[in-house]
Amino acid sequence: MNVDGQHYRTLWTEAHAGDVTAIDQTRLPHRFETVTLRTLEDAAQAIETMVVRGAPLIGATAAYGMALAMRDQADDAALRTAYDRLIRTRPTAVNLRWALDEVRGILADLPPSARCDAAYAAAAEIADEDVAINAAIGRHGLAVLEDLLRAKPGGGPLNILTHCNAGWLATVDWGTATAPIYMAHDAGLPVHVWVDETRPRNQGAFLTAWELGHHGVPHTVVPDNTGGHLMQHGQVDAVIVGTDRTTATGDVANKIGTYLKALAARDNGVPFYVALPSPTIDFSVGDGLREIPIEQRHGFEVTHISGRAEDGRIETVRIVPDGTPVANYAFDVTPARLVTGLITERGLVPAKRDSLAALFPDRLEKN
Numbered sequence: 001m002n003v004d005g006q007h008y009r010t011l012w013t014e015a016h017a018g019d020v021t022a023i024d025q026t027r028l029p030h031r032f033e034t035v036t037l038r039t040l041e042d043a044a045q046a047i048e049t050m051v052v053r054g055a056p057l058i059g060a061t062a063a064y065g066m067a068l069a070m071r072d073q074a075d076d077a078a079l080r081t082a083y084d085r086l087i088r089t090r091p092t093a094v095n096l097r098w099a100l101d102e103v104r105g106i107l108a109d110l111p112p113s114a115r116c117d118a119a120y121a122a123a124a125e126i127a128d129e130d131v132a133i134n135a136a137i138g139r140h141g142l143a144v145l146e147d148l149l150r151a152k153p154g155g156g157p158l159n160i161l162t163h164c165n166a167g168w169l170a171t172v173d174w175g176t177a178t179a180p181i182y183m184a185h186d187a188g189l190p191v192h193v194w195v196d197e198t199r200p201r202n203q204g205a206f207l208t209a210w211e212l213g214h215h216g217v218p219h220t221v222v223p224d225n226t227g228g229h230l231m232q233h234g235q236v237d238a239v240i241v242g243t244d245r246t247t248a249t250g251d252v253a254n255k256i257g258t259y260l261k262a263l264a265a266r267d268n269g270v271p272f273y274v275a276l277p278s279p280t281i282d283f284s285v286g287d288g289l290r291e292i293p294i295e296q297r298h299g300f301e302v303t304h305i306s307g308r309a310e311d312g313r314i315e316t317v318r319i320v321p322d323g324t325p326v327a328n329y330a331f332d333v334t335p336a337r338l339v340t341g342l343i344t345e346r347g348l349v350p351a352k353r354d355s356l357a358a359l360f361p362d363r364l365e366k367n
């Protein structure tokens, strides 16, 4: 999307079978820097260290990781090594497994000599499909926002709360939860976004605020614990979040804290929407709470925080007493019963098994 008037995707290649360039999201919001991924290991570490993050972008990066691996060595052992290395980078976002299965399925029956080109073509297709899917989510989500605005007594602005970053930085472009917001803003609808800071990595304060600011979308960063108060006082017209894995029954895994927002929304009659690209549906899972693996990340993300000092230097400081134990669960699961609707690239559907199966028979078949 838009960075100082220039269009960017979150990752791209400059040449056929070339190196992969990605925006380094660990540097934002204070530095806009890119990294060059030249090897399988570069791609794997970029996912693990959250240089790139967000379910769709993780999938696209993993696909390019397979291409970088095949550029180097393309025999069956290399294919197995690449898949096994990438699949263990992060456990919760199902796009990772989906993308790797897609690419491996294409490469497995090809001769090694054809695998590099085929892998790059597959990765490019996954990236382009992500952009198209998110734009479609934007269009369907725009219709939801237009209906909400029409029904709002006294008119706009329409206040939308979002959690973490399900923006264009979490995808190849457009974002999922932010796609309807960008399209509403661009269509002239009066929208305002409450941006949850989203501890401990602050994807909201660091990433969502940065990208909304560059697009000119009115927004306000709030501490994570503020959403319930805002909803109690009629300050939130809808919640829209992303997802890392949504089950066949509509249970939604997303950034830690999402479940608490869904509870507050239900208690205050605020619609709670999930922007759901179909590669994030896991039709092999029925009970999200029991079956979705929840990533636990290093405690350093809780005990320390980074920011810009008054002299412009980026500093990292400890914010928790030495020796204090911490826990760092990266995701939680919102039961389908708390979800008002799933905004997919094929339309808005209830968070129900039969609705998802009817809308995506092609994906159900692949499971």
Ligand SMILES: CSC[C@H]1O[C@H](OP(=O)(O)O)[C@H](O)[C@@H]1O
Pocket: 053, 054, 055, 056, 163, 164, 165, 166, 167, 170, 171, 175, 176, 177, 203, 241, 242, 243, 244, 254, 255, 256, 330
């Ligand atoms: C459009 S998926 C975005 C999704 O991914 C984020 O997790 P992370 O930043 O740890 O990769 C978060 O759960 C977002 O909702």
